[in-house]
Amino acid sequence: MFLRRSRTITNYFNVCALNNINNGKTCRQNLIITEKSYKCLYSTNTAPINSATRSQQTVSDEFNEVDYVKRLKKKFEDETRDNGIIPPFKRALLFGSKIAVKDAKGETSFARLFLGAKKLSVKISNICGSGASARVCFLCPNDVQYVLAQWATWFSGQIAVPLSPRHPVELLEYYVNDCDASLLVCAAELEHILEPIAKKFNKPIIFVERSDIPEMTEGTTSLLDPKAENVVQLSQSNLVITGAQNSKFYADSKAMILYTSGTTGRPKGVVLTHKNLNAQITSLTNAWHIDDKDTVLHVLPLHHFHGVVNGLVCPLNVGSKLIMLPQFESSNVWTYLLNVNMPMRDRISLFMAVPTIYSLLIQEYDKIFSQNSQMTEYIKSHCKNKIRLMISGSAPLPETVFNRWYEITGHKLLERYGMTEIGMALSNPYIQDKARDRRPGTVGNPLPFVEVKITESGNPKNTLIQRKGERGRGFWNKIDTPLFDVSPQAEPSEPISGDLYIRGPTVFQEYWNKPEETKKEFVDGWFKTGDTAGYENGYFKILGRSSVDIIKSGGYKLSALEIESKLLEHPKILDVAVLALPDETWGSKVAALVVCRNQEEEIDIDELKEWSKSKIPSYSFPTVIKFTKLIPKNAMGKVNKRDLIKEFSEKKEPVEAPQ
Structure with a gap:
């Protein structure tokens, strides 16, 4: 049975004529x-x-x-x-x-x-x-x-x-x-x-x-x-x-300079020391159990932290094998994930990607595999049993992608949070049991050695919650020990949100040749991430960039990321970006750029608003909606929302949603 399924899959990939795997044959040197x-x-x-x-x-x-x-x-x-x-x-x-x-x-x-x-x-x-x-x-x-x-x-x-x-x-x-x-x-x-x-x-x-x-x-x-x-x-x-x-x-000594994506100005050179890298390596290999038995499929750009440190430096440091593809291509990645026509020693055990990549892999799956029950069964069995871990990061992971990927592969994607200046700071758990699970829309808890705190918005002296991840603690390993160091704050009885700060040995040394900019990003030794975060039921979540994703409208404080996540559940919406437009009456009004699955058919706004009533409060629904063919993103799948505001000044008038 499985032999026949494997042949079916092999036939598909042979037709694809994949250049980067030498037609499925093993690349071996003499x-x-x-x-x-x-x-x-x-x-x-x-x-x-x-x-x-x-x-x-x-x-x-x-x-x-x-x-x-x-x-x-x-x-x-x-x-x-x-x-x-x-x-x-x-x-x-x-x-x-x-x-x-x-x-x-x-x-x-x-x-x-x-x-x-x-x-x-x-x-x-x-x-x-x-x-x-x-x-x-x-x-x-x-x-x-x-x-x-x-x-x-x-x-x-x-x-x-x-x-x-x-x-x-x-x-x-x-x-x-x-x-x-x-x-x-x-x-x-x-x-x-x-x-x-x-x-x-x-x-x-x-x-x-x-x-x-x-x-x-x-x-x-x-x-x-x-x-x-x-x-x-x-x-x-x-x-x-x-x-x-x-x-x-x-x-x-300093090890590396990685440049920020420059979404808020000219890119800044983030200086990482060898101590920073060593702390990050120890933290991630411990938390995600990376070792010399792993084979990692690498498809990420190599000028961002995710691709350089998570995907390359960490695995090689502990003896993992890297399979490096020259660029992302959906059919090529599926070939490696399913180990088509490849020796057992090249079987992938660990895969890291950004949400955009998972979304494109899902689209390829739906186009090629979804109608063949034997293939879908084989793919889920293979991925679930042969690949031990799949990780998503660098941009928010829509819950629709999380759920669909779980349906396809049996994997709950491990979502984590980090940035160039701080490395990886928060992560959902590797081990999943009754006490720990990977929750969609959350980024888990502090990684080993990392201290995290949420403060009242605009008031860094008022700490609402503070946690520190510890190597060997229960969130990351099968041992009965406390999850975190004792914190001055007890577990909150209700959800909280505020400004996110990070401290620890993974935090960068400085911005290259920018001492004043470096200084203003720290408060009493804590790095100010510029993100608004929430904490609920033992897990942290990222609500968005404080400058562009937190929308203050008519006395409400809204998360653009949460609105996006809910709108993406609509079957006719492929992609969406929610942002704030200046408004004299409300301070800001909620606007949305929407990409339809069927480019020839725009969604009826009245129908969308009616559908959304069970998903989001009425005051969160976008009052201005514009349909577009594509939402531009950088190499890591991030959206520059400041640039997107320009979309609303183009010739085609946006649609005013009914009040």
């Missing part, structure tokens, strides 16, 4: 990693071995991989206890020949990535200086070259500034100038984008290619040879990685 080549990575810092002593070695003297990894782990633990930071490229040594990245062109092990990063880091250090904390802007596609450039930048002791080929030239120029880049690193296939910028601003540029990643074969020169340069020297008292900085350097 790569043989033997014990001899693997041990070439390491030196145990013993006395030199000459030919005479080498010939006298016994089996007991040979390199022991298991013992070596144990010793390396112990050394990492010692350095961490001594307040050092071990960056991801160093942790790659723990996973050796294990595959780190599979992309459209092949597979790359952790060992090869490490050696490739070391090789590229020499070029970077020759220009910037070793450990100079210079800004290195790099432009790479969503494949192994991105990881190579990122690791090499950190290996050299510089600050990584990722760029996106999707950005217009003017924006790329702004980033390069704003961070005062010392060097540009570019994948060869994107030379046409970045080289003109390098020439315009007289910046040095180097190119990265897949050939920078060395092969690990029987012919590799042994790094244990006293005439060869040792890559890693490990003794009882010391660990030296040639060309890299020590753990104390990373504990005190």
Whole structure:
């Protein structure tokens, strides 16, 4: 039965002619990693071995991989206890020949990535200086070259500034100038984008290619040879990685600059330290149980926190395998989620995406699969039993998408909350039981190490509720311990809402070269998120951006996100954006841009208002409605509502809803 279903699905995907998976065949390189080549990575810092002593070695003297990894782990633990930071490229040594990245062109092990990063880091250090904390802007596609450039930048002791080929030239120029880049690193296939910028601003540029990643074969020169340069020297008292900085350097250094999406002005460079990243890695891998047994499907842009840290840095740090797709394509993602014509080792266990991606996957499912009961049964069984976790973030998840995805896959999407400046702060639980569940429209509770508080709107001194997530506490693990540290506030007896503040080791260090803007975003050490949040029945929820999503109309304070969520339940509405328009009488009036499922048929406003009576209060219903074919969103599915207000000034007059 299941064999027949699998063939049916295979036939569909073969027809799709998917370019990025090589027609369903496994992408494999002619790569043989033997014990001899693997041990070439390491030196145990013993006395030199000459030919005479080498010939006298016994089996007991040979390199022991298991013992070596144990010793390396112990050394990492010692350095961490001594307040050092071990960056991801160093942790790659723990996973050796294990595959780190599979992309459209092949597979790359952790060992090869490490050696490739070391090789590229020499070029970077020759220009910037070793450990100079210079800004290195790099432009790479969503494949192994991105990881190579990122690791090499950190290996050299510089600050990584990722760029996106999707950005217009003017924006790329702004980033390069704003961070005062010392060097540009570019994948060869994107030379046409970045080289003109390098020439315009007289910046040095180097190119990265897949050939920078060395092969690990029987012919590799042994790094244990006293005439060869040792890559890693490990003794009882010391660990030296040639060309890299020590753990104390990373504990005190900046790691990365990510730029905000610029919805409220020019993008700001958010400075994240290696300590920030280390805290985030520890928090997420603990809360979401990410480890070296995971295979993560990566389809996200690599210039935002979600794609860079959640989707790439965290999994690789603990030895997970990444399958990186060059871009999102619904049929391609379904191919990987269902493991069509792929080896078992490529079976996906973890998937992270934004609400827009889940919505597009649902549309593809409804178009291709929904009428075939055998396929729908197979898809739900496979996803529910073979994929352990699916996560949504970066934009509000409509309840309709949450419910429909559960119907299709048996997965309750884990929704979380974060932003570039704070990393991930709140999350629904990984484990689901009678005491814990993933509730649509909520973002759960504070992640490990993160402190969260809601204050009275406009009055940061009046704290309504404060909570702190703890590693190993009951919300995240199967142990009978308190969920949170003791808080000054008892559990509220009724729903509350107010301004959301975050504090903890994941919160960014500063905005690059903007000390005044940095200062005004903090109140007594707490970062002011600019979001309005609610708390009810033990869970936090995001009501929206205080500046654009909280609508003050006629004495009422309304959440645009909640109105959007309810309107999306209407069967004829595909997408909607609710925003505030200035009004002399009411202060603001509720307006809506609506995308109909059937573009040829607009919804009757009287019918929509009648339908909404059981969903939202009458004063929340939009008084101005405009139909449109598309609501523009950025790469992470976020809507710039300030720009949307311009939609109401175009020629076609909006519809005034009946009062």
